[in-house]
Amino acid sequence: MDGLSPRPGEDARTLAAGPGRVVGRAVTRIEDLPLVRGEGLFAADVNFPRQLHMRVVRAEIAHGRIVSVDAEAARAMPGVVAVWTAADVADIPLIPFRATKVRGLEPYCQPVLARDRVRYVGEPVAVVLADDAYRAEDAAETVMVELEELPVVLDAAAPPGEFAPGHDTEPTVVRKEYGDIDAAFRSAHAVVELELSVGRHSGVPLETRGAIARYDAAHDVLELHGTAKKQHWNRDEIARLLGRPPQGVHLFEGHVGGGFGVRGELYPEDLLVCAAALRLRRPIKWIEDRREHLVATNHSRQQSHRIRAAVDAEGRLLGIDDVFFHDQGAYVRTHGARVADLAAGMLPGPYRLPAYRVAGHFRLTNKTPAATYRAPGRYETTFVRERLMDAIAARLEIDPVEIRRRNLVATAEMPHARPLDALGTDVVLDSGDYEGLLDKALARFGWDAMHKELAARRAAGECVGAGLAFFVEKSGLGPSDGVRVTVDATGAVEVVSGAASVGQGVETALAQICAEALGVDYSSIRVVRGRTDRIEFGNGAHASRVTVMSGSATWQASLAVREMALECAAQLLQLSPAELTISEGVVTRADGLAGPSLTLAEIARGRGPNSPAMRGQTPGLTAERWFWSDHMAYPYGVHLAQIRIDAGTGGVTVERYLVANDIGRAINPMLVEGQIVGGLAQGLGGALLEEFRYDPSGQPLSTTLADYLIPTIAEMPEVDVLIAEDAPSPLNPLGVKGAGEGGTNGAGACIASAVDDALRRPGAITSLPLLPAHLRALLVEAP
């Protein structure tokens, strides 16, 4: 009776439908106590004695050959311990990217310091290490980088050319295809073709990035603090790049002021602090400032699409042919190879699509490298696909809702396999009642009544409109995640996971799942995450995977501990395990009759390392379980918006907004709602406000929060969230699908649709963001 081997039948136990004792309930978050007490541990809060501060000297032009770097003045400044350029870190290989089926990108990865040329404004060229952050910054300003300017490439859709000697601006094209696409177009009743684009924006968390490395020479362990998202992968790569075994590198996670896909990737600064800590034998701290963040941290989203749809006379899709240009920026970063792949794989969304061809041109430009941002590849392609559906509706004069109904994959068709792959897995829509959710959403929003009201307002001179977008998300990327659940001698419960927390409520969700399975109070469960020294492997927190993967592993491990506890109690109480249950940490008779009871603490003590009863066994009331999954789970939903355009300024006010999202099973509806509303804010930012702009020489124009506008509470509409649980995922014992990205996914598409409607010009909107000046121009030219 040990804690590691699953026993027969274990995997079959699924979470019962309906709210549980704690699962399915909007209980308060367990992670908030230190935060509300002011005891949070963000990267900037991490300090070690004798630490040095690192300041990065960054390229000030978008493309140039490095002629020389003169750091003599900096090296002579007080408190400066070292200044390094590329030559000092020539032994550190290029930073790799995570596996994908996309090939040929390896030469385009970023070095930790620019080697022969700089390729974007903000690229690290040198680092200054000093005993004080201000001295480091002052010294960094004296480092003279002489550059010979080279022509810049800023338009990813321009014809490809040479990006650098031997390097092309188009290292690869992502191609996917199924069905007879040419036949689809030959037989089409109509062909609808659009040119569409999404602007460059990204995750701009309240907390900038930070990295603090420390070498513990006594134990030969390199520590990196201020980490997030994917600690185990980063551990392995830091180890490899610095020539150490993974066992000699440990990453630690504190609190995170927003992740959103950008935080926790492996950046040059992470490796630089590690290398410096190893060489200088002093802790090294680097905290990104806001200007750095806006040029140094991953950008995202920028794509332009030329999409064609072949439809029959009823508006049913026969085929989609899409060519898009993915603006990767200057380098392929850790998650950089995946966005184009996800865009190509996820574009068809919820619709029955007999034939599909996509060519995603992966293009390098002299801009900040791009990678994943909340709903990567889906925000973009939902915009493209839903614009296309609106255009088909307009062309065939069919109601936009009706055109979607006709094309939605039916519940009876689930699971719906597409001959496509995304993130290396086959795209099989696992479950869904798409039309049912659409009906619920429209009814909840009062769609038909609203249209009468809008008509009346329009008649009164207001520029108002409504729009909708249907989206399909993906979540729960495998292949595996493990969790170890342990009850200690006081009955306290610890869940050690390979997941990470980026503020999304991981700890509460896993605690609820554990509490439900084990029969304990969720609020006292300790959830350990983001620490590579507590569990050997983990796949982290991204791709809306934690609740699916780590949640399922938590469920299985907790059930295993429950079973172990019941078996022990049964022996002691001379009953069978089936006659017992656990509630609030106490094992009692399941039939409710009076009788002896045992606490989990007592059982744990009985399984202790000094207990004669454990002789020859592995002590502890503990179990580790690994959940494996070959397929992703696909949540889905509808965005509905009612907006008003200020005719004077072109500004858009979102008056009402509904996100309906079926996530299979909500472990904690409050957390899900928080995810959806927060995600929507970012989706609206990309739709209406946020854009990284560059001048023709490649100088970034959005390097302060006065230039790069993120939504504030003033821009946020009243949001109604409809969480549906009509289509639990059959792929995991909880039935859950991820809820992290649905709030973002459809926002651009939905706002575009609503603005079209307000303008009374179907198809007017072909690009995001919808900045006031642009809308004002459209209003002025409007009939």
Place this chain on the structure above:
Amino acid sequence: MDGLSPRPGEDARTLAAGPGRVVGRAVTRIEDLPLVRGEGLFAADVNFPRQLHMRVVRAEIAHGRIVSVDAEAARAMPGVVAVWTAADVADIPLIPFRATKVRGLEPYCQPVLARDRVRYVGEPVAVVLADDAYRAEDAAETVMVELEELPVVLDAAAPPGEFAPGHDTEPTVVRKEYGDIDAAFRSAHAVVELELSVGRHSGVPLETRGAIARYDAAHDVLELHGTAKKQHWNRDEIARLLGRPPQGVHLFEGHVGGGFGVRGELYPEDLLVCAAALRLRRPIKWIEDRREHLVATNHSRQQSHRIRAAVDAEGRLLGIDDVFFHDQGAYVRTHGARVADLAAGMLPGPYRLPAYRVAGHFRLTNKTPAATYRAPGRYETTFVRERLMDAIAARLEIDPVEIRRRNLVATAEMPHARPLDALGTDVVLDSGDYEGLLDKALARFGWDAMHKELAARRAAGECVGAGLAFFVEKSGLGPSDGVRVTVDATGAVEVVSGAASVGQGVETALAQICAEALGVDYSSIRVVRGRTDRIEFGNGAHASRVTVMSGSATWQASLAVREMALECAAQLLQLSPAELTISEGVVTRADGLAGPSLTLAEIARGRGPNSPAMRGQTPGLTAERWFWSDHMAYPYGVHLAQIRIDAGTGGVTVERYLVANDIGRAINPMLVEGQIVGGLAQGLGGALLEEFRYDPSGQPLSTTLADYLIPTIAEMPEVDVLIAEDAPSPLNPLGVKGAGEGGTNGAGACIASAVDDALRRPGAITSLPLLPAHLRALLVEAP
């Protein structure tokens, strides 16, 4: 195929006799690299930002009622954050002691700060917490403790009385008995009776104690650094005393400048820094100074015995009846209850003893509390028993070697069960060839030839002599210890153990055992120890248990990993596991024929969390195994010494010394030799130099290293070490017995015997230490 459940037959695999690839060889220590580089992490090296320094205000008289503590002046001093007295920590219970069969001691445990009265000079009365160690010390000197002096008890052998209201100076008497002791004395040919005593001395490591506590509010974890010896037990007790779950307390071990039984016990200072870190939300550092160490850290050894032996005409023991008085000092500390028990249980040593009765009077005095020090209870009782054997020899005019031969338990009588217990286990001498080792030792020392030489020197006027002592040690206290062995994706190997390192070479020994079993290079193995966050349970490093318990668990876990690797390789290479072997981390054909090979790194990668082959399994090339043992293993040995007494000063020069020690199996003879020589130094210290003395009012007189004399290199003789492996322990798969205490155990007895011989006055020596003034007096009164 997971890593936790043992498989059939696994436990049966024992280490083959003779030197292995790495086991049995004097390879260099893996723990030395940071030490020789100056990168050690001793307690004083641990620092955290914002830390406060704690200074303890200690009692200045040996017994008194606390009238008042005035800390107003201290509180007003710059940098002082808090001053606490007993009232401030009244919620912290008395510090408990580890389980023993001795009952009734609970009320005699120590509070973290003296409550109503002080009971020894040095007892903590208050603590000052300030932002600087010097300010804390200055402020502590202003704390006025008003005491009403009370009578002191300093002689443990004096008639018992009231120690405090309701508390007796004799809380308990340890009694053990078997055989018909009265009949033995009735039928005796002779009865030999002695009064003997051992002085108060203890472990005085180069590094004083230290404790640094930090509360990580973000993760709700209390950390304690600078720990040693028994981290898991201390974790559990700190948690209990401070009202936290063990999962919320973690202890960390760095380097240790000597342990010797005294470091790593749970002292008031450990709890005070923890409580302060929790309350003040700042790290708290306390580093003991030398004067503090000599009054605050556990003392040991002080016992006086009245022993009688009944012997037959040939000098064979018929029975021993011993009454002893154990000077416990003022409180029962964590290991305090065990010394008297061990003394009582281990006194019979290597001799066949038909009847035995012992009464150990556990006596409290107004001195520093006493507990275990290297060979606790055995140094004392070997002195007593071997003095007795010498006295029997003298009385019956039998050669001291011969008298021992006649009484030694014979190999044919092994295992030899005594109806006794020690440390809660039955005393069963597991294996031994006592007489064989005696012969080897005498031959190696040239015992007979030496005696001729000594006679000649005596004739020339020198005061020279030789002595011997036989001892039996105990080692490998169970019940359990676990080890997790993990090979990472680069082939690096980590051994995570619940053991601790107090400088004895734990890391090297466990690495050698792992390397031998697994077939890898020992020198690159990472051994993790002394960290409660890496393994749930552990029994630490004391009682010479690590090599036996953690070593056996390492052996089993490493074999399990080996088997897992061979099974994986066999599948991939299409051979059977039996056809394969592992050497230097590479799996090859066992028959030496050419063929494909696989590295452990490749096998580990194939068992990774993203490997499709692992689906449904627990990933990793890893195994955890727990070794359980109900009985201790009993190493044994002989000390032989040749000494000279300076007739003018009474000073003793040890001219030659041999320690012969059968430890079953030496994993690393160099480490064993180091243990024996180091242990001998401490044994000689207690025999010739070291003594904590008090004046009649209970004021300690040995509070500097000028007053308390530890041996230096000048006092150390040339030491010959004979490591025997003639009697492997049948109790564990390695055959090992502990080697940590044999060098100490017999030193006092052996030196006493040699001094008797030099003085030509058998039985002259009845107490330790043998200070020059005492010997000078004996020389003067000599005939």
